[in-house]
Structure formats: structure tokens, C-alpha cells
Amino acid sequence: MIQTVIFDMDGVIVDTEPVHHFAYQQHFKQLNIDVSPEMYASFTGNSTKNIYERLKGIYNLKEDIQTLVETKRNLFNDAFDQKEDLYLLDGVEDLIKELYQNGMQMVLASSSANVTIQRIFNRFNLDNYFTHKVSGEDFPKSKPHPAIFLKAAELAKTPVRNCIVIEDSTNGILAAKAAEIYCIGYDSVNSKLQDYAMADEVISHFNELTFNKIRNLKY
Incomplete structure (x- = not known):
């Protein structure tokens, strides 16, 4: 689970x-x-x-x-x-709120700098939903190296088999797979020149995911 x-x-x-x-x-x-x-x-x-x-x-x-x-x-x-026209991606806020309301732990693992992550979280009031935020600037190697996702699972105190990763990039998907974590590839209209072949499943909109579907995924 x-x-x-x-x-x-x-x-x-x-x-x-x-x-x-x-x-x-x-x-x-x-x-x-x-x-x-x-x-x-x-x-x-x-x-x-x-x-x-x-x-x-x-x-x-x-x-x-x-x-x-x-x-x-x-x-x-x-x-x-x-930039005033900067918004959360379609459907992701609803998914985050649904997961939060059902007690699912959420961790952020981004290659962005800590200061950039906090800028985004402040702008969109996301701090309440995530237990931890992990920045790629704190690791010597970037994705596709798995360190950032292994650290996220460690902070969450969750075995990797009980985690999933949601990623939109080839490097991120490869990092998740190297960490032996189930990976959902998000192939959005904004994605460019990325390869989703290694993802365990691919979505094009967040309305394809629900708390019940995520909770019952098996690697």
C-alpha cells in the first residue's frame, strides 16, 4: 500500500x-x-x-x-x-488536497534551489500539505542519480516500495527507477523532448489520479 x-x-x-x-x-x-x-x-x-x-x-x-x-x-x-500569469498545473491542486485530506504523506523532491522552492510554496500556499521539501542543490549529483528520491523516502520514514514518484522529465523518471520507486510520468502539454518509456505508467492530466488509485498501486 x-x-x-x-x-x-x-x-x-x-x-x-x-x-x-x-x-x-x-x-x-x-x-x-x-x-x-x-x-x-x-x-x-x-x-x-x-x-x-x-x-x-x-x-x-x-x-x-x-x-x-x-x-x-x-x-x-x-x-x-x-510574471503574474503563473499558476499551478491543471488538476494538481485538487489532487494534493484530496491526498492531504485522506492522510497521504507528500514530500517534494525538486532539482530547484531551496530558495526557489520556498518562493513557489509561499506564492501558492503549499507548505501545509508537504511534510518535507528536498532540493537538488544539496546533492553532488543531479537526477538521474537516485539520491534525492532516496533522501525523500528516508525523511518520510517510508520504505521505497511504499512510495511513488510523480515526474515529468526523463532524468527524473530514471532517478525514480534507480531508487526502485514506482514512477508515474506526467506527460503534459508543456513537456518537451522528454522520454516516458521507463515510467511505470503515464498520465496526461491529474484527474487520472485519485487517492484510492494511488493508495492501491503495487510495484
């Missing part, structure tokens, strides 16, 4: 991808580097730190990693605060 649902955030709870994309593109222009759409898509699910470690190696960037990360984060924060 499932006891804990582990949610990714970007692309699952809220579509911040356009804001991240805008911030990255602004920064790429400042750095005078050309990042292809295919390379950018491969970053999905990675922490900002790991993305800039890759870019620094590819483009021989002279700036240190921390400076690169902080510059992009500032660009994101400015864009986030100015």
Missing part, C-alpha cells in the same frame, strides 16, 4: 519552465554562448549547479560556478516576481 507520494515541482506542480528558460537564455546571451534546444532539453531535471558545471566544461567559461548559479538565480527571481 502506498504511504508517501513524492512530487517533482517544475513541470509537475507549477510550470516554471518558461521562467527558467527566459532566465537561462538571458544568461547565455550575457555569456555569449549558443546552447542548442537539444542540449537545453537534456538539462531538464538537473540542478542549476550541475548544469553550469557542464556548461563550464563545454564552453570553457571563466566565471566560477557559484557566480554563474547566482547570476541565473537572480535573473529567474526577477522574472518570477514580474
Whole structure:
């Protein structure tokens, strides 16, 4: 029986991808580097730190990693605060509330920085529903490494066989599978160039999930 649902955030709870994309593109222009759409898509699910470690190696960037990360984060924060048309993804709030009302534990496991996670949670009043929030910035390796999901299960005090992960990215799905956790792939209209073949099941809308369906899933 499932006891804990582990949610990714970007692309699952809220579509911040356009804001991240805008911030990255602004920064790429400042750095005078050309990042292809295919390379950018491969970053999905990675922490900002790991993305800039890759870019620094590819483009021989002279700036240190921390400076690169902080510059992009500032660009994101400015864009986030100015973007009024930012909403929770269709159906996810109803699912979160249903799970909460039925006593299902929920944990967030996002590659975003802690400060970005809290910005989202403050804006949409989500703190009450989640027992823990885990950020990818606290781990040396990003998804598809399973560390973030293993930590989420550990904090939840739930065996991995009694957890599920909801993810929208190839890297996130691979991380869930590496952690041996049942994974629901969320293939939304916002998903781009992601592979859901490794997910245990795939949904395109959160109305496909209910508390009873989730509780009775078996790996």
C-alpha cells in the first residue's frame, strides 16, 4: 500500500519552465554562448549547479560556478516576481488536497534551489500539505542519480516500495527507477523532448489520479 507520494515541482506542480528558460537564455546571451534546444532539453531535471558545471566544461567559461548559479538565480527571481500569469498545473491542486485530506504523506523532491522552492510554496500556499521539501542543490549529483528520491523516502520514514514518484522529465523518471520507486510520468502539454518509456505508467492530466488509485498501486 502506498504511504508517501513524492512530487517533482517544475513541470509537475507549477510550470516554471518558461521562467527558467527566459532566465537561462538571458544568461547565455550575457555569456555569449549558443546552447542548442537539444542540449537545453537534456538539462531538464538537473540542478542549476550541475548544469553550469557542464556548461563550464563545454564552453570553457571563466566565471566560477557559484557566480554563474547566482547570476541565473537572480535573473529567474526577477522574472518570477514580474510574471503574474503563473499558476499551478491543471488538476494538481485538487489532487494534493484530496491526498492531504485522506492522510497521504507528500514530500517534494525538486532539482530547484531551496530558495526557489520556498518562493513557489509561499506564492501558492503549499507548505501545509508537504511534510518535507528536498532540493537538488544539496546533492553532488543531479537526477538521474537516485539520491534525492532516496533522501525523500528516508525523511518520510517510508520504505521505497511504499512510495511513488510523480515526474515529468526523463532524468527524473530514471532517478525514480534507480531508487526502485514506482514512477508515474506526467506527460503534459508543456513537456518537451522528454522520454516516458521507463515510467511505470503515464498520465496526461491529474484527474487520472485519485487517492484510492494511488493508495492501491503495487510495484
